[in-house]
Amino acid sequence: MSPDLLALIGRSAxxxxxxxxxxxxxxxxxGAPLGIFLATSGKGELFAAPVANRILGVIVNxxxxxxxxxxxxxxxxxxxxxxxxxxxxxAAIVPLTIAAAPFIARIVEAAVREVDHGLIEATLAMGATPxxxxxxxxxxxxxxxxxxxxTLTIVSLIANSAMVGAVGGGGLGDLGIRYGYQRFxxxxxxxxxxVLIVLVQVVQSAGEALARRVNKRIRRA
Structure with missing residues (x-):
């Protein structure tokens, strides 16, 4: 592979x-604030707003x-x-962001709902605000x-970023289509x-390491 193509791959990456x-x-x-709101705005929850919760849930879905x-x-x-x-x-950032935000919202919502409700009640009993x-x-x-x-969101974004190459979005997907497919x-x-596989592996490993580190810190606390 020529140096010019290697440089092109680097720029695309x-x-x-x-x-x-x-x-x-x-x-x-x-997405993160939206996810927290979805997890805490149901009937009888911290920021009870069931109508808004249902409307936002439909939009996210x-x-x-x-x-x-x-x-x-x-x-x-x-x-x-x-x-x-x-x-x-x-330009590709716009659809990528719109696709990522609701995905992140549901992820954050699910993670927040997994928190022991007893901790919430104990904290409220000590006088904490919502x-x-x-x-x-x-x-x-x-x-x-x-x-x-x-971490899963970033991996999904990498896959979607390759897809935007089909409509002139640039990046590795665009390079693969223009050179790998159209120019044989x-x-x-x-x-x-x-390169895409390496990126995904690096992100996945870093995310798992961060999750383990955060989990250990919580347990020590």
């Missing part, structure tokens, strides 16, 4: 990391159940409105599950697959 990192950060910023490739095409007008174009790595319960009990206790769930260069396609 950086584009993929750029898309995934920004989309993950934005998805977490929107609808977004999650939409195949990413359909979502990618369906929100092209929104992508153009936000970033001025529907092509390129920056926000203090969330900050000092729910989030710390749910951190191991959240860490594993966010199987060595490029193989290199793209290897």
């Amino acid at each position: 950086l584009d993929t990391l750029y898309m995934v990192t920004i989309a993950f950060a934005l998805g977490t910023a929107f 609808a977004t999650r159940s939409t195949p990413f490739i359909i979502l990618l095409v369906a929100i092209i007008p929104l992508t153009r409105l936000i970033v001025g174009t529907s092509i390129g790595t920056t 926000l203090q319960v969330v900050r000092k009990v729910l989030v710390p206790e749910a951190l191991p599950g959240i860490a594993l769930g966010l 260069m199987p060595e490029v396609m193989a290199a793209v697959v290897v």
